[in-house]
Amino acid sequence: MHTGNLLFMTGQLSQWNGERRFIGKLGREFGVEEGQAAARLCALNLIAHARDAAGGDLDRVARIVRIAGFVNSTPDFVQQSQVVNGASDLFVDVFGDAGRHTRMAVGVAALPYDVAVEVEAVLEVP
Amino acid sequence: MHTGNLLFMTGQLSQWNGERRFIGKLGREFGVEEGQAAARLCALNLIAHARDAAGGDLDRVARIVRIAGFVNSTPDFVQQSQVVNGASDLFVDVFGDAGRHTRMAVGVAALPYDVAVEVEAVLEVP
Amino acid sequence: MHTGNLLFMTGQLSQWNGERRFIGKLGREFGVEEGQAAARLCALNLIAHARDAAGGDLDRVARIVRIAGFVNSTPDFVQQSQVVNGASDLFVDVFGDAGRHTRMAVGVAALPYDVAVEVEAVLEVP
Numbered sequence: 001m002h003t004g005n006l007l008f009m010t011g012q013l014s015q016w017n018g019e020r021r022f023i024g025k026l027g028r029e030f031g032v033e034e035g036q037a038a039a040r041l042c043a044l045n046l047i048a049h050a051r052d053a054a055g056g057d058l059d060r061v062a063r064i065v066r067i068a069g070f071v072n073s074t075p076d077f078v079q080q081s082q083v084v085n086g087a088s089d090l091f092v093d094v095f096g097d098a099g100r101h102t103r104m105a106v107g108v109a110a111l112p113y114d115v116a117v118e119v120e121a122v123l124e125v126p
Numbered sequence: 127m128h129t130g131n132l133l134f135m136t137g138q139l140s141q142w143n144g145e146r147r148f149i150g151k152l153g154r155e156f157g158v159e160e161g162q163a164a165a166r167l168c169a170l171n172l173i174a175h176a177r178d179a180a181g182g183d184l185d186r187v188a189r190i191v192r193i194a195g196f197v198n199s200t201p202d203f204v205q206q207s208q209v210v211n212g213a214s215d216l217f218v219d220v221f222g223d224a225g226r227h228t229r230m231a232v233g234v235a236a237l238p239y240d241v242a243v244e245v246e247a248v249l250e251v252p
Numbered sequence: 253m254h255t256g257n258l259l260f261m262t263g264q265l266s267q268w269n270g271e272r273r274f275i276g277k278l279g280r281e282f283g284v285e286e287g288q289a290a291a292r293l294c295a296l297n298l299i300a301h302a303r304d305a306a307g308g309d310l311d312r313v314a315r316i317v318r319i320a321g322f323v324n325s326t327p328d329f330v331q332q333s334q335v336v337n338g339a340s341d342l343f344v345d346v347f348g349d350a351g352r353h354t355r356m357a358v359g360v361a362a363l364p365y366d367v368a369v370e371v372e373a374v375l376e377v378p
Contacts, residue, residue: 001189001191001192001226001227001228003131003132003189003250004130004131005255006255006256008192008228008248009228010228010229010230011229011230011231011232025201027362063253063255065253065255065260066253066260068230068372070230070232071362073361073362074201074361075235075277075326075362076362077362078362078363078364078365078366079364080362080363080364081365101253102253102260102261102262102372103262103263104262104263104320104322104370104372105263106263106322106360106362106363107362107363107364108232108234108235108361109199109200109201109233109234109235109327109360109361110153110197110199110200110201110203110204110206110232110233111204111206111232112204112206112231112232112233113204114204118230118232120194120228120230122260124255127315127317127318127352127354129258129315129317130257130258134317134318134354134374136354136355136356137355137356137357137358151327194356196356196358200327201361234358234359234361235325235326235359235360235361236279236323236325236326236327236329236332236358236359237330237332237359238330238331238332238333238358238359239330239333240330244358246320246356
């Protein structure tokens with residue numbers, strides 16, 4: 001949803017081509033590396049949707065402003081920051097300095113369809 | 127809180143006329159349909175507060191930009207998307223196309239006063 | 253991250269001088285008062301970062317717009333609102349009326365490094 005220069009994006013689950021991936025919780029089914037791969041998938045979906053919202057032209061995305069990473073966690077898993085790095089690092093890889101962002105990472109009790117990670121984002125798209 | 131064209135709204139709990147409703151967790155006390163009713167209550171509260179913030183005139187609300195639904199969930203309840211549809215559908219019923227929004231839905235370990243659902247929103251109010 | 257008049261701030265954990273404080277969950281290791289102290293620490297970190305982002309001049313912060321408080325909770329702890337008051341009250345103490353804000357408070361299953369509270373914020377900084 002574009003409002004002013006901001007693009008608020010729907011939270012993306014760890015899925016690809018319509019197939020949900022990484023079904024389960026960090027701290028039980030998955031460890032940090034798989035969580036990072038799940039977060040990267042969320043970021044890839046955000047980038048794909050951002051390109052569509054920018055009329056097919058990723059260059060119109062001025063900056064990644066803020067991401068929030070929600071990690072499907074057992075109560076004793078505490079490496080949410082490292083997991084969400086999987087998304088953060090991809091944004092910097094793709095957008096360079098414009099991919100640096102403020103962010104939040106928390107561990108949630110459950111996520112839709114039991115996916116491992118959900119990431120939402122706010123972008124600057126003039 | 128109005129800033130520029132955006133109205134950031136406080137997260138609303140499932141309550142009505144000051145009385146909290148739907149006390150308990152999805153996946154234990156409640157199923158999807160009750161969760162949707164709880165989410166609808168949150169949306170009704172958001173709409174009531176939006177009308178107040180817009181000087182009593184809902185027509186001044188240009189668009190619903192983004193909602194975030196937090197569903198009080200057991201670790202194995204994974205239908206948060208369907209629950210939050212209870213809020214999303216009401217926004218579309220009330221505002222038509224202007225009620226369509228980006229959104230996030232997650233399952234949280236606990237909510238204030240043990241209510242079933244909390245929804246926050248960002249609106250465009252010029 | 254500054255965009256237009258808005259400053260989106262990274263979620264701050266309950267830590268001070270690089271040392272994490274209040275390690276554990278509300279409802280198990282900690283009660284409401286300790287949670288409020290943890291939330292206050294998060295707010296202090298947000299204020300310190302806001303001052304840096306505003307070129308060292310807190311007077312350039314026009315308003316606190318929105319905060320979100322994530323409380324590391326057992327499934328039966330339901331006083332998240334009271335805990336997050338620890339942050340809200342500090343913003344009002346420091347900024348007066350400009351410190352009043354919209355907000356959200358939820359209980360999450362886990363937080364990075366097992367800290368008790370994480371708070372993120374959106375500020376108005378022209």
